[in-house]
Amino acid sequence: MKELSVLNKYFWKYRYRFILGFLFITASNYFAVMSPQVFRYVVGKLQETLPGPHPEAGSQKVNDAILAHFFNWMDHFPYGKMVLVCSIVIIVLALIRGLFMFFMRQTIIVMSRHIEYDQKNEVYNHYQKLDAGFYKTHSTGDLMNRMAEDVSRVRMYTGPAIMYFINLTTLIALCLINMLQQDVKLTLIVISPLPILAITIYFLNINIHKKSTRVQALLSDLTTNAQESFSGIRVIKSYVQEKAILGFFKKSSEDYRRNAVGLAKMEAVYFPSMNLIIGLSTLITVLIGCQIVLHDTTKVGLIVEFVIYILLLIFPVSAIGWVASMTQRAAASQKRLNEFLQQEPAIKDKAETKPAALDGDILFEHVSFTYKNTGIKAMKDFNLRVKKGEKVLILGKTGSGKSTVAHLLLRSFDPDQGNIYVKGVNIKDMPVKELRHNISYVPQDVFLFSDTIANNISFGLSERASDERIHAAAASASIHSEILELQNGYETMVGERGVMLSGGQKQRVSIARALIKEPELMLFDDCLSAVDAKTENQIISHLNKYLSDKTALIITHRIFTVFSFDQIIIIEDGEITERGTHESLMKSGGYYAELYKKQITEA
Structure with a gap:
């Protein structure tokens, strides 16, 4: 009892x-x-x-x-x-x-x-x-x-x-x-x-x-086993692993049956x-x-x-x-x-909080962070200042820790050491909801809800936006014309996790969802990996106009040649190894210069 x-x-x-x-x-x-x-x-x-x-x-x-x-x-x-x-x-x-x-x-x-x-x-x-x-x-x-x-x-x-x-x-x-x-x-x-x-x-x-x-x-x-099997059914079928997965499920089901029968x-x-x-x-x-x-x-x-x-x-x-x-x-x-x-959330508001104002400087001050579930140290003494209206490109190889910048700024996690400030206020002293409300985030792993395209684009708003506003956001993400070609247009149901759309279409719908919020700060985390070069250039061109008066952090593993960045940083093993503008980094002849030349040659 x-x-x-x-x-x-x-x-x-x-x-x-x-x-x-x-x-x-x-x-x-x-x-x-x-x-x-x-x-x-x-x-x-x-x-x-x-x-x-x-x-x-x-x-x-x-x-x-x-x-x-x-x-x-x-x-x-x-x-x-x-x-x-x-x-x-x-x-x-x-x-x-x-x-x-x-x-x-x-x-x-x-x-x-x-x-x-x-x-x-x-x-x-x-x-x-x-x-x-x-x-x-x-x-x-x-x-x-x-x-x-x-x-x-x-x-x-x-x-x-x-x-x-x-x-x-x-x-x-x-x-x-x-x-x-x-x-x-x-x-x-x-x-x-x-x-x-x-x-x-x-x-x-x-x-x-x-x-x-x-x-x-x-x-x-047993429920976890079934849920993962249904979610990954395309992978299972493509690798012809139905029999093996059924074997795993039978084992879990047999353990449950044996114990349930014993209880009965x-x-x-x-x-x-x-x-x-x-x-x-x-x-x-x-x-x-x-x-x-x-x-x-x-x-x-x-x-x-x-x-x-x-x-x-x-x-x-x-x-x-x-x-x-x-x-x-x-x-x-x-x-x-x-x-x-009875488990308390690690991220929660303090008793006294200050209003979130994201129209000023963003400062990472001696930030270090380790993922507790894996023990991987994603950031080591990380320092970064982003002024209002600046566009910052964060480059790095897979696993370098660049996505952690977005996670920490959104307070999905809190740093182990150091602090993050917005307009001189520690984000730990801000209400979490207000902080996130003022940020638009396009994650690397795109997620769409089993709803219409229009409702997915309007997801971040308190109520569904007007059709004109939805269409404008979709046009800025270079997805408007493709949506109109669908049988039901913007009322098309995307299916579970957006299964009815291609990877590139899902990414662009996710970008439209971020743009329609019209926030002060935008975070793009490798969100164009599934689109072709032509579409990528179209989206970047649109973003260049849309982000003219906004602060933006674009996290990627490749260089956007048609976008003008105020500063570019290279992260390796959680540390900044290079920092500067395009011109200064090209002169230094480091990782950025090599990546740029390689990318231009391939193009």
Whole structure:
């Protein structure tokens, strides 16, 4: 219950539904325990018509005021009419009980659906707050499984488990109270198997909890395996690896099946064992009752009442195992959820923040950074100043650390050493949302959502832009004419991750998405690798005009000869090895000059 205690905030939020549900359950069970007392009364009255000893007047204890008045009223009726009226009363009691059970489900189960809705939103919202480093160490399948499968199992606790626990608690309490008031000795004999049941449940639940945790972890692995296979289906097919991938999936599926079957077998012990114990209680009641009746025939009504009580207790006592199983599974799932919910994002706002103003200088001051998940040192004592309106080209080989400049400026990560300033203000002191809102970023790994082209271009805005604005951004990215050639134009669905478009088209849609924001600072991270030279020159020409009054950092592994840069830096192993303008770097004859000559020769 320690893991599940975090759900108390939801029970408090929906406390009125919870309280009403508790009252409806209690009312339902109150009318349920009335029926055995009516049966006892009828049997006792009918026994008066038979030869032999009769129950003494007033020997039948009735502690319920309503039933006491009803029985006093019925004493004046002839036997035939009395049996008819009592039969109708028993039916009415069953109907009233059913009505309250309906209200019980309408409150408790509906409450659990509200909690499920709130919890999924909480988990999803927390996922969005977590930093990029978190997503480098956790698979998408595991994240999806925790939000879907684990939350659903927790709902089984907040709904059915809670409902049946209250139901069995109140019904057992009401039955035992009435039974003890009638015959303490017989009651103790009848319920004697229940401690055995409790011990059985205790030991089974320990193993169920362990197995349930294992099963959930294996389900996450299985979901991850499937998700990666579907996402990479084109690669799988192109390398003819369907059989190998199926083998991996079968192995994961077999591990899950074996553990799930083991859990199911253990849970299967519950119901037979409980039915056995309930059957023993019923048998003991009948046997003891027969012995009592043989010595005292006036106790026939009492034995009938006790047998009905035992029949009433069959479902609630058998539900103990079910409730315990659901609670254990929910605890295992909630523990997995808590691991993420209790994880604080590495990137978050300070208590006091300053407004983000990106219209001034950008300064990297002695910045060093190491990726924690790999241990790769991406930046070493990095220093860079970018003035307002400057265009900076950042060149470097693959793995040199040039993309890390964009990640640190966006605060996807924070540097291990040194600081980054914008207009003299440390970006750690700025609100993260405002900082990113003022930056347009075109990542190296382009991602498009399964939506229309127009909505993908408008993604960074608070609402969809006008058609004219979307078309202008697309034209600046040299994709407008190609979009118009599509059957549905800008309303074309791009498919999952933009699968309906070519690599170059996806890159240009991503550039249009960045341009339409009209920010003060733009970051382009190797975003033209999939376009041909002619299209590249068109885009660069458009960008040259568009970025005339903006600050821009263009990160790439090749030189754009038609673009005029205020400064060019060369990064190697996280350090700046060359810095200057095109003319000065050509004179120095270093890496930049060699790359430029090679590129011109190839052209």
